[in-house]
Amino acid sequence: MTLQPIIAARGVSRSFFGNPVLQDVSIALLPGRIHALLGENGAGKSTLINLLSGALAPDGGEIAIDGKVLRKLTPSEARRAGIAVVQQELSLTSELSIAENIGLGAFPRRFGLVDYATLARKARAVCALVGLDENLSTPVGDLPLGRRQMVEIAKALFREPRVLVLDEPTSSLSAHEADTLTKLLHRLRQAGTAILYISHRLNEVMRLCDYVTVLKDGKVTADRSLQGVDAAGLVRLMVGRDPGDLFPKWTPGKDCPTIVSVAGFSCGLLRDIDLDIRRGEILGIGGLVGQGQEDLLLGLYGALPASARQAAFNGTQSLPASVSKANALGLAYVPADRKREGLHLIHSIAWNMMLPHFGHASPLRLRDRAGERELARQLADRLSIKGDLTRQVQALSGGNQQKVALAKWMPSDPPILLLNDPTRGVDVETKREIYVLLRRFAAEGKAIVLSSSDTPELVHLCDRVAVMREGGIARMIEHRELSEEAIVAAAMGAEPARSAA
């Protein structure tokens, strides 16, 4: 007899703004099994979790609980069916105590009031399970991040779930806490709980899980037992796209003098990093989301306080202390969140492109409208931004918005470009244009630092790729060794697959 899955998705699809994120995905969570869900950034893992917890409705396919197909799964139905999700971003209230947070939304009551005695007893029981020994009355705001993560897990256990979904639970845990979690999961498995475990740490997955579903670009590429699979095999299942002719042909840059060099650089998450940036090449920054890539760019750009043992920036011997100093040194930064940080959406294209220029213009002098128009037209030509430049930026597609965000730096011709995920949410055609543009900039002798969550982009566009992990550079991969496998393996801390001779 086969076990019946507690919850199963059958052939579900979901798209956002016409962009398919999940296509015909099936997954079944069985009692007493730890099921791993793997995939690269943007493979559709979070969307799948949201479908299973009722936070999103699928466009197609069906979701069944205990074999019964549900017409529409709402979050409260999912909770009642015993599905608990520990999200990556925390859902705790810092002014409330540990116990109150654990009980929130499911308080035991007596006479309409919160029954503090029962709450304390039950909260203590789940806290013991996850190894939280802090006083239950401690406000959650006083706890370090790892402990808050444990409170989040305790909160899920408080509802005695039949299905427990953990979205990267160990990303902020210490080794000891992770160990406690492992023991806990083994106990829950024994008790017949179905567990869906999402992690980017392959070793952890190999050690802990029984079964794996791998997503790639919204499709299932593997749905099998973990027995007899090795880490390299899993990595292969997660990557490997056909780059087609999306990327311009790569030619080695000649004569690449170093323009920026830092040693012992620390900033935000980053600890003690050594990095050289050279003219005429594109330096890729890869890795999983949030390993310090943004801190690196912002630190170099003077937007976050940073320190370094040694620094050389385009001739000076110190780090730029502010954004305007960085601009003066020839750095330009294009942020990832172009809508919030890069552009002023309700203003015209031309106005946005002139913005850095306004900063340099002498105050109290009338604007040179004709000159501005001419400059805007030249920039639009250079970056092939089509149409009327007096339109609001928000009327443009994501790709063209990105081009405007890039264009605004061009008048000052900065020799160093820091780009944070410039092709996120950009259509393929514009991506290609941006790639051609970046290679041309490199050929003109600019230094380009490209942080990207798109692995093929790093492989086919960059001269070197620094793979970041936990606030450090896990590996610097030179162009001849670049491959998606190498980048993903380094990002996830798996041993690089050695080809057998």
Add this chain to the structure above:
Amino acid sequence: MSNLAPTHEDRLYWPVQRQRNRSLYGLFVVVAAFVALYAYLFPGLLSVAGISKFAQSWLPLALVSMAQAILMLTGGISLAIGATVSLGAVIAATTMMGPLGVPGGIAAVAFSGLGIGALCGVIAIRLRLPAIIVTLAASFIIAGLALLILPRPGGAIPGWFSDLLAGNTPAALILLILAALLWKLYLATPLGLSLYAAGENPVGAYRAGVPVDTARIAAYALSGLLSTLAGLFIAAQTGSGDPVIGNAFTLNSIAAAVLGGVGFLGGRGTMRGAIAGSLLLSVMINVMFFLGFPPVAQYVAQGLIIIGAVALPEITRRFRRAR
């Protein structure tokens, strides 16, 4: 483990309450210092009559500060508090002498406050409109309503009721303690605690099954109730209704809540802080009056103290980080 007698292990409520005091000790010390200064300048304070009189001048501000703090805890704010206070006062002054009598008048005041508050809440929360705009608009409408009911100061409150609330009795203090206790009771309900979660992290709270919208709308209703009750008390104090008497309370309620450490972004602060903040503001005004500050200097000093109270924690935090 026995369910009947809670063991030492199960004591959670009081430790939680103690934790809520922890960031307020500084404020309590300042309040105590000001009260001591006031008692030194005005020894008459330390008598039943003195305390009664002081509590009467403090109670309306304390009630509106609570009304404002409830909303600020959910991440909202109200600019309609002053108008709602006026409305409460005119409704009290026009109904209590009529056929409804005093109990009917109290009920009319309470229900109008709850209803108006709930309506503002439904509009702001269900339509996802910014609270500051909705309550600004509501303040005009409510002020208009108050003027419709009573175009010029007038109406009346039965003498015995005025004497009961605002005579030589400590009734105001008792009412304030009662309000604080009822708030504690509310905060011990699941809906009350949801207030904090809904204010700080609405998405996370919603995912955890907290009735976020209900908690917020309930907060608006309670806020309206507290405001009209403040108006009722003021009407009893003055013996009549005045359709613009509440105007100053809108900004003073925000000032008191901010002094009491209630944050603007939701989920930060405590009601005991807001009440202490209103006490500080009341005492400050009285002390400055006794020291003979001209009114203009009083306003300036009030503003400086509020800025200082908000800036101080931020400055100390930076100082600590720098070291």
